[in-house]
Amino acid sequence: MSATQQIAEAFTTARAAGRAIDAYPGTPPATLAEAYAIQAAAIARWSEAVAGWKVARVNPAFAAQFPEERLIGPAFARNVHRVAQGGTAQCPVFEGGFAAVEAEVVIVVAADSPAGKSDWTAESVIPLVKSMHIGVEVASSPLATLNDIGPGAVISDFGNNWGVVVGPEIANWRELETIAVETFIDGRSVGTGKVAIQPGPLGALAFTLNKRAQQGQTLKAGDVISTGMITGVHDIRIGQQSRHVFGGVGEVQVQITKATATGA
Template sequence: MSTEHHPQDIAVRFTAARAAGQSLPAYPGTLPATLAEAYATQAAAIARWPDAVAGWKVARVNPAFATQFPEERLIGPAFAPNVHRVAAGGTATCPVFEGGFAAVEAEVVIVVAQDAPAGKADWTADTVLPFVKSMHIGVEVASSPLATLNDLGPGAVISDFGNNWGVVVGAEIANWRELETIDVETFIDGQSVGTGKVAIKPGPLGALAFTLNKRAQQGTILKAGDVISTGMITGVHDIRAGQQSRHVFAGAGEVNVRITKAGAAAA
């Protein structure tokens, strides 16, 4: 194994595994040691993937890694075929990589209202309101060909599409401007696996601000219609093909997800 970090080589291995619907036995190279290395690998993988980026997942950086990766959050791309919009009472069908990492996370999803101005990278939770077209209850389906991806830390997670393989956009939270918090509970196969409370301003709005700033720093922008999955609320819940999850947002509805096995991508 190389003693150096080669973004292109790692991107080739991860994207090939994803395209084939296969797992990986180990991280395919030397782990990224910095945010710059991790995002360089992510960019190389995005360039190799044929689908358009339709949004971004956002997650907190584990405090245990804060010194090495000194940003409060991280982002990863959500590709157009992996954005699933479901009506109230509907169920999204989402694939995961058998033998890899697979989890569901209840999240608030923001749809971006307008293209961001280029180069502006000082957004805050107080200034991003013009970019919120709508706010929705939703789910991130996190999945990677590498089962240990999350355990390896933010560098690994960032490098492999942020560990994202689905964003489920559920019913709109029409009154989100009047809410301070929403209580949320996640069930898998009918069993409660986690509860939590999301605070709208520091949570979803803070995640949107971070994403606007990060993309500006990367030399590009968020675009109207992009979806932003803003971070887990009830926890990261392991799941496998054949299982179903239900995510209940008090006063706002629920989102249902059916998990299937990822197969080879269409040619």
């Protein structure tokens, strides 16, 4: 078995068992090509359908080694949680691993994207937006130090994603320039921020379309795209609850539970 397959097997086995691992299972990928090769191998080993993608910024400290502004990772069908205004999503994380919540704008894709097109921009993606929602990414990995190792490690382990919460729709997103957001954990404010619709969520969708096209793939109608953190990456523990308030739109709540064996 190749090193790529060994790393993919280690992470997917741990995720399927709902357990943590103590160290990166091999040599962390040194390039984007290596990282996405491991991610592809892990997706191929996983029995659930990909229902969307998370997007995150590449830490500037790693920009020379991983020269892309963003990275992507798959979100699987059972980890996409849809909640109405005032609802609470029950989201699992790996005990002993990495766990965080991130307030994000989530885009639902309107139609299958055309094959081979890789020159999308924040302006040209607008027809592919079926709806835009307030939401949350639940980041979790069996490896507690995954983020510290860097973007290559993050990409290799499903982009450190284990949940996308799709909250109420932002019905008037075309008329908005920015949305102010605040995150609370167990009632305590832990971060504030402001998202700019065009360079933020729409730019993230454009990046995802272009990246998937480069990989010979497309986005599908109904895919959800979690477009990047707004108030920060907030560590969270099993049993805690987060609340994410999007000014003028609504709020989303997340109850963190313990990941169990999925058999996937």
